Structure formats: C-alpha cells, structure tokens
Amino acid sequence: MFYMNMNAVMAMIGMIIILALTRWWPHNKRYLLLAFNLCFLLLFSKKLFLFYIVYTVINYICFLWLCYTKKWRKGGFIALIVLNVAAVSGIRLLGMEASEHPLFDAVIALTLIYNVLKVIDSHYFAYFFGKDAKAKITDYMNYILFVPTFTSGPILKFRDFMADTKKPYRVNADxxxxxxxxxILGLFKKLVxxxxxxxxxxxxxxxxxxxxxSIFLMIWFYIMLFFDFSGYSDIAVGFGRLMGYTIPENFKKPFQSPTLTQFWRNWHATLGDWFRDHIFMFFSRQAPTRWMGAGLSILIMVLIGLWHGFGWIYFFYGLYHGIVIAIETLLGKSTVNKKKVSRAYFLGRCALTQAIVTVSVVVYSGSTDTVLKIYRGLLNWPF
Structure with missing residues (x-):
C-alpha cells in the first residue's frame, strides 16, 4: 500500500542512502532504521503510530516475560496467543466499520492482519527457547514496524530477522x-x-x-492476482534487501506446482509456512498419521481462508482447498518429483492443480456479488 505513494517510495530510497553512508557504524541498522520506521508511521498516520507504539511495547513486555518466567508459562503463552488472535478477529468482525471508530482506521485493520502473525511468531520463539530468544526492544520494534513489509508481507520470521539485525550493513553493487x-519490476506489475x-x-x-x-474472468483474475501479489512482494523484497535484511521470497513459480500441497508452498509461501510452523508442526510433533495430517490440512486451510476475510466465501474457499490437500495426503500424492515421472504426467498434474485453483481464486475479488455472478455465469450457456 505504501508503494503507491511516491513520497513513501522517496522516503525509503532516502533511508537506504543514509544506511549506505553510515555503514561504518555497526548499529546503524538498529537505531537509524528504528527512527525511520517510527517517523514514517507518525507522518503517515498519528493513530497508526500511537496504536503500534502501545501494541508493540505491550507485546514486547509479554515477550520478555515468556523468555524468563518459569511459572504459568504454558497458560500465559496460550493466553497471549488468544488475545492477539482476538484483537485481529475483532477488527475482522467489525470490517471496515473499524475505520469509523475514532481509535481505528482502515490501515490499522490491514496491517494488524499481517503483524499479529509476526507477534505470535516471536511469542512462539520465546516460549520454546526461553532466555536464548531474548532481544532488545529496538530490535523487536524494528521487527514489528519494518516498513517494507509492514502492510502486506512477506511475513518475516523472528529468528531470521534477529540474525540479520546482528549483522553489519553490507550491500554491494550487485x-x-x-x-x-x-x-522496478514490482512497480511495473502493480502500476501497469x-x-x-x-x-x-x-x-x-x-x-x-x-x-x-465466466471462465475467462476466472483465468484473468487469477493471473491478475498473481501480478498484484507478486508485484508487491517484489517491491518489498527489493527495498528490504537494500536496507540490509534478507526478505524471503513469497512466490516461487506457483504455476509449476504439480499438487495443491506444493502450490501452497509456492504461492504466498511465507503465509503457508507460517501456518505450517505454528499449527501443523505444533500439533504433529510426534510422527503424525496420514489421517491426522489430512485433518490438520483442512484446519490450516480453513484458517488461511478466514485470515483473508471473515465470510462464508472465504470459509468455503479454505475448506475446498483443505479437502483437496487432505485427499492428496491420504492418497500419498502430496508431492510429485519432476525427475521421476514423465514430462506429460508432470504437466498434466500441473494443469490439474491450476484448474483447481482457478475455479476458486475469484473469491479474492472481495465482493460476494461478483463471485456469485461469475459462478452463475458458468451455468448460463450461450446456446
């Protein structure tokens, strides 16, 4: 969202130049970047700034508590997860009406959807690693408020961000x-x-x-959505890496995915990784059976659907993808090794996967009326 504002783009370019000029200072990524993140949010929206100062500080205190406490550890961890999920769910239930409340605006609703995932990741890390997970408040705030990925990802992992923070700023000509x-590629995708x-x-x-x-609109919207999402990710990856941080790839040739399981490892990859790391791995630490894996796949995909929006179309979208992935799991068809199958079989599986995605991806249009009109059009034969 910030990337559609030329002032915001110029501000980020200016920050990159400052980081390059102060690369002799080992802490420039910590303190100068924090000052930039805070000033950027303050100038963009005072409500956004105040909300995230309070939200980040409270979660940092809770993060430190999880790092050091030995009492009520598990209960406190679960309570923190529930409270953060409740916060984003409340705003989701309110929808855009939250923007009419004097304490909120639409940007808070948008950014919290992504940043709550980062907060939960930090709490997971603190819970499982204790004192070894501790971090300075400057680093923690930079992790939550990092401008290049603030509104739409890619979703950063706490451990990876902290590892990059400890490295001096080094960006070469290549x-x-x-x-x-x-x-430039991302801006071309988004703007053109x-x-x-x-x-x-x-x-x-x-x-x-x-x-x-209707068939044309489904295919057209799917391709358009790819350019939209991947364009934003390209811009975020470019700016983030120029600021000295390794931003993960979000789209990894999703059209070449031979199964829906592999598709979700390549399409919005950081989101799929987050849900696998925090739900699937948490509940299946003891060699899960195929039936357990199938059930967790349905749960994860329903949650991913609801994460995109609270509504029946998103619920059924997630359920549909979850059932397909569950079937792949039960049949042992979750992955296809390109080197071990014929080219025709591999391409056929890729085509089938894309067909499965195409008939459902139109739900991202955000309008139930649009979705229903397109689906009704499928049954409206021209003859």
Whole structure:
C-alpha cells in the first residue's frame, strides 16, 4: 500500500542512502532504521503510530516475560496467543466499520492482519527457547514496524530477522542492482499490468455473463492476482534487501506446482509456512498419521481462508482447498518429483492443480456479488 505513494517510495530510497553512508557504524541498522520506521508511521498516520507504539511495547513486555518466567508459562503463552488472535478477529468482525471508530482506521485493520502473525511468531520463539530468544526492544520494534513489509508481507520470521539485525550493513553493487531491478519490476506489475488487467476485468464483469465469459474472468483474475501479489512482494523484497535484511521470497513459480500441497508452498509461501510452523508442526510433533495430517490440512486451510476475510466465501474457499490437500495426503500424492515421472504426467498434474485453483481464486475479488455472478455465469450457456 505504501508503494503507491511516491513520497513513501522517496522516503525509503532516502533511508537506504543514509544506511549506505553510515555503514561504518555497526548499529546503524538498529537505531537509524528504528527512527525511520517510527517517523514514517507518525507522518503517515498519528493513530497508526500511537496504536503500534502501545501494541508493540505491550507485546514486547509479554515477550520478555515468556523468555524468563518459569511459572504459568504454558497458560500465559496460550493466553497471549488468544488475545492477539482476538484483537485481529475483532477488527475482522467489525470490517471496515473499524475505520469509523475514532481509535481505528482502515490501515490499522490491514496491517494488524499481517503483524499479529509476526507477534505470535516471536511469542512462539520465546516460549520454546526461553532466555536464548531474548532481544532488545529496538530490535523487536524494528521487527514489528519494518516498513517494507509492514502492510502486506512477506511475513518475516523472528529468528531470521534477529540474525540479520546482528549483522553489519553490507550491500554491494550487485545487490544494489538486483534490488533496484526487483523494485522496478514490482512497480511495473502493480502500476501497469494490474491497472490494465483490472480495467478489462471490470469491463467484462459488467456485462451479462455466459459460460465463456465466466471462465475467462476466472483465468484473468487469477493471473491478475498473481501480478498484484507478486508485484508487491517484489517491491518489498527489493527495498528490504537494500536496507540490509534478507526478505524471503513469497512466490516461487506457483504455476509449476504439480499438487495443491506444493502450490501452497509456492504461492504466498511465507503465509503457508507460517501456518505450517505454528499449527501443523505444533500439533504433529510426534510422527503424525496420514489421517491426522489430512485433518490438520483442512484446519490450516480453513484458517488461511478466514485470515483473508471473515465470510462464508472465504470459509468455503479454505475448506475446498483443505479437502483437496487432505485427499492428496491420504492418497500419498502430496508431492510429485519432476525427475521421476514423465514430462506429460508432470504437466498434466500441473494443469490439474491450476484448474483447481482457478475455479476458486475469484473469491479474492472481495465482493460476494461478483463471485456469485461469475459462478452463475458458468451455468448460463450461450446456446
């Protein structure tokens, strides 16, 4: 979202230049970056700034408590997770009406959806590693408030971010060139391709829909969504790496995924990784059976659906993907090794996976009326 504002882009470019000029100072990534993150949020929205100061400090205190406490450890950990989930769920239930409340705005609702996942990751790390997980408040605030990934990810892992924080700022000429290319590519996707594709999508959608138009809209929206999401990720990766942090890739050739299980490891990869790390691995630490794996897959996908939005279309979207992944798990077909199967079989599985995704991805349009109109159009034969 910030990347659509030229002032925000110029501010980030300026911060990168300052970090490069002060690379002789081993703590420039800690203190200068924190000052930048705080000033950026303050200038963007005073409500956003105040909310995140309070939210981050409270969670940091809880994080330290988890690092050192020996009493009520498990109960406190569960309570912290529940409270953070309740906070984002409350805003989800309120929807955009939260923006009409004097204490909230739409940006808080948007950013909390991503940042609560980072907070929970830090609490997990503190709970399982105790004192070894401790971090300074400056580093913790930078982790939560890191501007390049603040509104839409990729979702950073606490351990990886802290490891990068301890490294001095080192960005060579090749990294600068690569980072700039990623930013330009992302901006081209967002400002040119997505804008053009959105106009065509709305033009077709406004017409009476028949089977062929609905199929076209599903495929068109899927490709448009890829350019939209991957474009934002390209920009975030470029700016983040130029600031000295290793931002994980969010899209890893998802169109070449031969199973839905592998698709979710390649599409919005950091989100799928987060749910696997914090739910699947937590409940299946003792060699899960296929049935347990299938059940957890359904739970995870339903949660991912609801994470995108509280509504029946998102619930059924997650349930649909969860059931397909569960079937793949039960049949032992979760992965396909490209080197061990024929090219025709591999491409056939990729095509099947893309078809499964295509018929459901239109729910991301955010409008139930649009989704239902497209699905009804499938049954509207032109003959």
């Amino acid at each position: 990294q600068v060139e690569e980072g700039i290319k990623r930013i 391709i997505v804008t053009w594709m959105t106009d065509i999508f709305h033009h077709v959608q406004d017409q009476e829909l028949y089977t062929q138009q």
